[in-house]
Amino acid sequence: MTSEPKPKVTDGRRARRDRGRLTVIEAVIALFQEGSAPPTLQQMTERAGISAATLFRYFDTLDDLLHEATAAYFARFGGLFEIPDIGTGTPDERVRRYTDSRIALYEGIAPFARYGRARAFDHSHFAATLHSARGRMAEQVRDHFGGELAALAPHRRDGFVAAVCTLTSFESWDQLTHDFACTSDGVRTVWRHALTALCDNASPSPP
Structure with missing residues (x-):
């Protein structure tokens, strides 16, 4: 007897996390384009609509976030x-x-x-x-x-x-x-x- 496949909870969480990371990166890019270089933590969280705690669940450090945003911007x-x-x-x-x-x-x-x-x-x-x-x-x-x-x-x-x-x-x-x-x-x-x-x-x- 085979068991029913379990919902892909992990994949769903990963997808939400990826969307959250992308939202933050886009917020950082927008702030840079508006003249905030680099933006403050408060500016980034307010623009992305998240808390600082959530931001640091997506990125280990602000340097990691800013480096990824820079790479995404140059790729664009x-x-x-x-x-x-x-x-x-x-x-x-x-x-x-x-x-x-x-x-x-x-x-x-x-x-x-x-x-x-x-x-x-x-x-x-x-x-x-x-x-x-x-x-x-x-x-x-x-x-x-x-x-x-x-x-x-x-x-x-x-x-x-x-x-x-x-x-x-x-x-x-x-x-x-x-x-x-x-x-x-x-x-x-x-x-x-x-x-x-x-x-x-x-x-x-x-x-």
């Missing part, structure tokens, strides 16, 4: 990390697509990018995420400006990649927009002129 904007038609077109076209894509990315991720960089000094999760993102973006530079790199002596190629990455980093965008009050078009102009000069310097001289 994952498409902005890509460069359209990477590596194709004339040098001018590639410079324009590269600068446009980086500006769109930074405008999208700014609240969490600032927070993540601040926490990278004392939190290994944030440091690892930042290191991985920078490595990925450096590889994109190598792919997108492959023609310029091929024209350079091997010992100069890493310097070219480093120059492009540093020039168009989030830190550069943040300084231009805040310290120099540049609009998106202003940042675009600065970067295009500088990248064009780098690319022209890397191109072989005509015979």
Whole structure:
């Protein structure tokens, strides 16, 4: 005689817990986008409609919650990390697509990018995420400006990649927009002129 299957109580609890965690993460993301970076525990619980005790049943620490919210936010904007038609077109076209894509990315991720960089000094999760993102973006530079790199002596190629990455980093965008009050078009102009000069310097001289 076989027994009737028992209700999947555990699965139901897990599903409720997952929904609760997602609600908290979405609340944190919304608060960041509104300018609370990072939000306080009270702000997070009020926005999510839960108690502090419930929040800590979902997440071991606030750092764990904020790291998961940061990862979810970056995943949401994952498409902005890509460069359209990477590596194709004339040098001018590639410079324009590269600068446009980086500006769109930074405008999208700014609240969490600032927070993540601040926490990278004392939190290994944030440091690892930042290191991985920078490595990925450096590889994109190598792919997108492959023609310029091929024209350079091997010992100069890493310097070219480093120059492009540093020039168009989030830190550069943040300084231009805040310290120099540049609009998106202003940042675009600065970067295009500088990248064009780098690319022209890397191109072989005509015979």
